[in-house]
Amino acid sequence: MKFATLDTGADGTLLIVSRDLTRAARAVAAPTLQAALEAWEKVEPALRREAEAVETGAAETITVDPLALAAVLPRGYQFLDASAFLAHNHILARAWGFEPRGEAEPPLMYQGLSDRFYAPHVPVPFRGFDDEVDFEAEFGVITDKVPLGVSAAEALQYARLLIIINDWSLRAFGPGEMRGGFGFLHAKPPSTLSAFAVTPDELGADWHDERIQLPLGVSLNGALFGQPLGGAMHFGFGELIAHAARTRSLCAGTVIGSGTVSNHDADKVGSACIAERRALDAIAGRDLTPYLKVDDLVELTCRNAEGQAIFGELRQSVVRHP
Numbered sequence: 001m002k003f004a005t006l007d008t009g010a011d012g013t014l015l016i017v018s019r020d021l022t023r024a025a026r027a028v029a030a031p032t033l034q035a036a037l038e039a040w041e042k043v044e045p046a047l048r049r050e051a052e053a054v055e056t057g058a059a060e061t062i063t064v065d066p067l068a069l070a071a072v073l074p075r076g077y078q079f080l081d082a083s084a085f086l087a088h089n090h091i092l093a094r095a096w097g098f099e100p101r102g103e104a105e106p107p108l109m110y111q112g113l114s115d116r117f118y119a120p121h122v123p124v125p126f127r128g129f130d131d132e133v134d135f136e137a138e139f140g141v142i143t144d145k146v147p148l149g150v151s152a153a154e155a156l157q158y159a160r161l162l163i164i165i166n167d168w169s170l171r172a173f174g175p176g177e178m179r180g181g182f183g184f185l186h187a188k189p190p191s192t193l194s195a196f197a198v199t200p201d202e203l204g205a206d207w208h209d210e211r212i213q214l215p216l217g218v219s220l221n222g223a224l225f226g227q228p229l230g231g232a233m234h235f236g237f238g239e240l241i242a243h244a245a246r247t248r249s250l251c252a253g254t255v256i257g258s259g260t261v262s263n264h265d266a267d268k269v270g271s272a273c274i275a276e277r278r279a280l281d282a283i284a285g286r287d288l289t290p291y292l293k294v295d296d297l298v299e300l301t302c303r304n305a306e307g308q309a310i311f312g313e314l315r316q317s318v319v320r321h322p
Contacts, residue, residue, distance in 0.1 A: 001051040001199045003161065004312075005033055007070040007119065015064075016050050021196060021312060023061040025054050033073050033142075033197070037252040040144050040160060066312060071117035071193035072163060073142060073253065079114035079191065080244050081138070081167055081257040082107050086234040088262035088276055095279035107235045107243045110184050112167070114255065118192040120314040124168060125321040126189070132171035133292040133318055137218045137272035137300045139230050140165045140257045141237050142197060146250035155245065156210055156238035161197040164216065164302055164311045165257050168192070171275055171291060193255070194311035206304060210236025214310075216261045218272050219299040225277070226270025228263040230302075292318050 004024060005012035011032040015024040029046035030036035036043055053059035083089060084107060086100075093100035101108075118124055126133050141159040150158070173187035200207045206214050212230040219225055235243075240256050261272040267284075271277045277289045292298070300314040 001047060002202060003027075003033060003036075003072060003197045004064065004195050005070045005072050005074060007068055007074075010074065012070045012074050016047065016054050017064060017196060018054050018061070019202070020308070022064055023054060024064050025050065025059040025061045034076065034253050037142065037144060037160060040252065066195060067121055069121075069195040070119045072161075072195055072197040073117060073193055073255065074119075075116050076114045076253045076255055077251045078254040079112045079117075079257070080109055080254065081112050081191075081259060082109045082235065082240050082243075083259035084233045084235040084240060085259055085262040087232060087264040087266065088260045090264070091262065091266060091276055091283075092279045095282040103234065107240055108259075109240070109243060110188070112184070112188050113190045116190050118190055118316070120192055120195050120312060120316065123317045123319045124192070125319050126170075127321045129291070129293055129320070130172065134169045134171050134274045135218070135272075135292070135298045135300075136167040136169055136260045137216050137226075138165040138167055138257045138259060138261060139163075139212050139216065139302075140193075140255055141241070143241060143250055143252070143254045143256065145252045146241055146245045146254065148245055148247070148249040150242055150245050152239045152242040155241035156236070158241060158250075159200065159237055162200055162203065162207070162212060162311075163197045163255075164194045164300055164314065165255075166192040166298065166300055166314055166316070167257055167260075169273070169275070191257075192314055192316060194314060196310070196312045198310060203304075203310070210238045212302070214302050214304060215269075216272060217301050217303065218270070221297050224270065226266070226272050228261045228266065228269050228272055230258070230261055232261075232263045233258055294318065294320055
């Protein structure tokens with residue numbers, strides 16, 4: 001199944017979307033995505049019947065207007081963002097001279113803002129560009145209710161939907177907040193979620209080993225910035241869900257991000273954030289790539305072998321907060 005949220009208010013209206021993302025019907029079984037997730041076992045069969053009706057033409061549908069869509073989950077109870085690609089850490093460690101994380105160490109994860117998620121087509125406001133504004137292209141899952149202490153082997157069954165995320169960052173604040181040892185606050189403004197979320201079965205063979213086995217394409221001002229592969233995650237999503245639920249249960253609608261998608265051959269496939277590109281610049285002895293400036297345009301998309309943008313396109317300019 002594929003879902004979107006029509007921008008009709010705080011939590012929007014749940015749409016069931018055709019596989020080619022062109023047609024949609026208002027969901028009957030649940031009014032919003034959050035409501036569907038909270039009653040997933042009860043409503044999933046009905047949602048699947050509705051999705052089949054959309055696909056076969058048996059349902060009354062509307063044409064999908066991407067500009068009328070909110071983030072697929074406009075606001076949620078919890079956003080937990082990981083750093084699941086060790087390549088990203090190792091590239092930065094090599095450039096800036098700190099100790100890289102070992103393969104046996106547990107995942108890194110912080111709790112970010114979830115009271116709002118930006119729609120994938122709206123300009124994103126920042127108070128000022130001396131804060132070193134950066135994008136971070138990520139894959140993510142939205143979970144069902146997850147029991148406390150779930151094992152990594154059992155945790156993946158609670159990953160109901162897959163998405164892509166732009167986890168915006170203010171790099172000027174990151175080092176100081178990390179040294180403080182109490183987590184991010186100023187370094188992490190609201191994130192952007194894709195307009196479309198899909199159940200894992202929609203990806204077919206592109207979803208296995210707890211990972212989305214596709215590249216995440218990133219462009220800056222129309223030029224390709226990187227297209228690293230999602231399959232290079234050191235920790236799979238089952239491991240991330242289990243890590244998040246180690247000492248607490250998770251509510252339905254918890255968003256868990258992969259962290260910046262990164263490959264060890266980033267010098268060839270490119271990067272999913274400017275900070276990593278700057279680290280590669282430092283290693284190569286080049287001038288450092290600048291952080292974002294007013295009106296820069298950032299685009300994210302994940303395409304399958306047929307060229308379909310599975311989660312739609314995130315296409316956003318960055319602007320100065322009025």
